[in-house]
Amino acid sequence: MIEPKNHLILALDVIGIERAAKVAQLTAEYIDAIKIHWPVILERGLHGVRGLAELAPVIVDAKLSDIPSTNRVACEIMRCSGASGVICQGFAGEDSVRACVEAGGDVYVLVEMSHPGSLQFISKHSEEIARMARNVGASGIVAPANRPEKLASYREIVGPSMQILCPGIGIQGGNPGDAVAMGADFEIVGRAICSAKDPGLAAKEIAQAIASKVRR
């Protein structure tokens, strides 16, 4: 489980592992974990994860949604490459999610997403997926910060010990600190930090904004 010190996860939405590593170094002091996603992975696989992991725990946002045997192998490779956790799609079903959990490491299950298309299928099953995530022993769930009104019901479903991660802060519509104030453990911020002229300063300001709204 990631330690919620700053309640901030950096979404390293950067193309090129060198640039990605630079942004991670500049912001390491203000973040609790680093989330990498497709564009970084496609370039050179998980090469570079070990370097990032020296700065903060790395979560691979693969949105895994494969059959159980493939999910399991993918998670094992991620762990061997130095990643601490993975994000998988709950809609792939309980057996697929369980395969990730059994592979070890932190597993965060997507129950809803921040884009309009999420409402078409995924969001119709969000609470059911959250219950399933709890039942299979996942570390937490991922739910969008731009629909903060639903966070309370997710918390009720998953209980106090599972973590709730919220993307959708900044450019996608949410304000820093709002999701944590509503009960999330982490806010995931990408473009607002990675595209800033000074990523370190942007991360610092967002971490401060979140800190000012944390429930004590």
Added chain:
Amino acid sequence: MIEPKNHLILALDVIGIERAAKVAQLTAEYIDAIKIHWPVILERGLHGVRGLAELAPVIVDAKLSDIPSTNRVACEIMRCSGASGVICQGFAGEDSVRACVEAGGDVYVLVEMSHPGSLQFISKHSEEIARMARNVGASGIVAPANRPEKLASYREIVGPSMQILCPGIGIQGGNPGDAVAMGADFEIVGRAICSAKDPGLAAKEIAQAIASKVRR
């Protein structure tokens, strides 16, 4: 669009790009395309795709299910790396799938999967996802061969020009040729070829079994 000569797509379910390339070489004569998935990608990203693409068109089975902007960038990187097509999750919603189509290349939309967990959420929306795939101009859909009774209704939804790709042959339960006999364009075979003592011979025999059942 892939040309259906043998109606057979090789699922290169192999760890290690060198071993993957070897299996592709041994089977190239009997297959119409190569599908690569997570374990291959995680190792070194899309390094090696260009070599495979000299043998047959490469489809990246990323089961993309991200927000539209990320799906788009991922597809663009895949195309630049020499891949012809991508498999995405229709469950992520119309905007996410449209982003893949707009990035160019062949887009195949998963409407259902072969594992039990598919029945929990995805399969409840399969026909709606197939209609959406047609509406956004996808090249085809991916539906499991181990539920062949549904292929006729998928064909009715997507029409004659879209392609239907069927995984789930061999170890997952389907018999070679059954899905093509029911109207699919391609059968996707992985372990039954990759784990065979002689992958070339296994591919040849499966291609022959399919050919014997093709509707003329």
